[in-house]
Amino acid sequence: MKAVAPLFLNVHRQLDRVGTWLPQFTLRALVGWEFFESGLEKLHGQNWFADIADKFPFPFGLLPVDASWFIATWAELIGGICLWIGLATRYWALVLLVLSYVAIASVHWPAEWASFAELWKGYAITDRGYGNFKLPLILVVMLLPLFFTGAGRLSLDHLIRSRF
Secondary structure, three states: OOOHHHHHHHHHHHHHHHOOOHHHHHHHHHHHHHHHHHHHHHHHOOOOHHHOHHHOOOOHHHOOHHHHHHHHHHHHHHHHHHHHHOOOHHHHHHHHHHHHHHHHHHHHOOOOOOOHHHHHOOOOOOOOOOOOOHHHHHHHHHHHHHHHHOOOOOOHHHHHHHHO
């Protein structure tokens, strides 16, 4: 038993070391890609925000739809890249959290629901009349650790902070 304890301590030490960069890096890579890909679709697609502008929560509904489209497109593109490299991670996580809130409220949330059981039917990828807030909610949950803990050691944020 005494021989096993140092082995476990060493494994835990190694996991702690890897844990200072790997979880944040994988979150940044995956979330950054999802937002970047969404931004590319907007960049090369047609502005459909006019169809849902009346559903934008205050104060986002006050902006012209072309301005909203521009902001959403470039926030997703630049935010995705910045998450990949770990630059201003907390800032971009917050921006993308707000963007996700607007998307859930205006696109993915069900128009009507009478009970939590009915609302839960909207926790889906495809909309079958109950909304489809699963993917944006997963992205929100993935953005929260980046917002609260930052980019981790394998990032430009860490490099900048350690230099200055």
